[in-house]
Amino acid sequence: MDVPSIYLASQSPRRRELLEQIRVSYQVLASEVNETPLLNEHPQHYVERIAEAKAEAGWQLLKASGLAQRPVLAADTAVVLEGVILGKPSSVADAKAMLTDLSGKPHQVMTSVAVVNAEATKLITSITDVLFKPLTESLIDRYCATGEPNDKAGAxxxxxxxxxxxxxxxxSYSGVVGLPLTETAALLAQFEVDVWQSHGV
Structure with missing residues (x-):
């Protein structure tokens, strides 16, 4: 088995797809961290802390595994409305309430990306402004009926x-999806990891 360029400390299928889009070879590490926000924690500090914690947890797992040591990448994304983090909805009613709150308003999506190896930990944060169109109750009901909001931050x-x-x-559109690609490529370059690798790598 070929040694990947990086390890991805994330279970997110969207982050895997985005890495594949820019042809970075990776292997997933199943690391877990407590993602509970601290009391009165600023949203940007939260996503940066969690991304770094995920990357560090992945690095510790890698060191214990005996696998070839390559940089570990992790990311965390938060949807922020008027300074409040909107997590994943706990129910359909919760999803409808979030979408009602977002209707017709601007909000921010913050994604922090952290990369760790034996020498360094580096972090970069992308903040994207997103504006929702006004949403009718019918549209919200129809969207929630699709099931898509269930596992999405901000619903x-x-x-x-x-x-x-x-x-x-x-x-950054890709930052809203879960991994800002321009910033990620710049961060990986600092660890001498190339994008646009051949499919055979």
Missing amino acids: YGIQGLGAILVAAIKG
């Missing part, structure tokens, strides 16, 4: 059916 997926809810974005 929507911009890369899926939820694309029609978004009127405009300013910043």
Whole structure:
């Protein structure tokens, strides 16, 4: 088996797809961290802390595994409305309430990416402004009936059916999906990891 360029400390299928999009070879590490926000924690500090904790947990797992040591990448994304982090909805009613709150308003999506190896830990954060169009109760009900909001922060997926809810974005589209590719490529370059690798790598 070929040695991957990096290890990905994330179970997110969207982050895997984005790494594949820019042809970075990777292997997934199943690390777990406590993602509970601290009391009065600023959203940007939260995503940076969690991304770094995920990467560090992945690095410790890698060291204990006996696998070839390559950089470990992790990321964390938060949907932030008026300074409040909107996590994944706990129920359909919760999803409807989140979408009602987001309707017609701007919000931010913050994604932090952390990379760790034996020499360094580096972090980069992407903040994208997203504007929702006004949503009718009927549209919210129909969207929630698809099931897509259930496992999405902020109760929507911009890369899926939820694309029609978004009127405009300013910043990184891939950052809203879960991994800002321009920033990620720049971060990986600092660890001498290339993008656009051949499929055989």
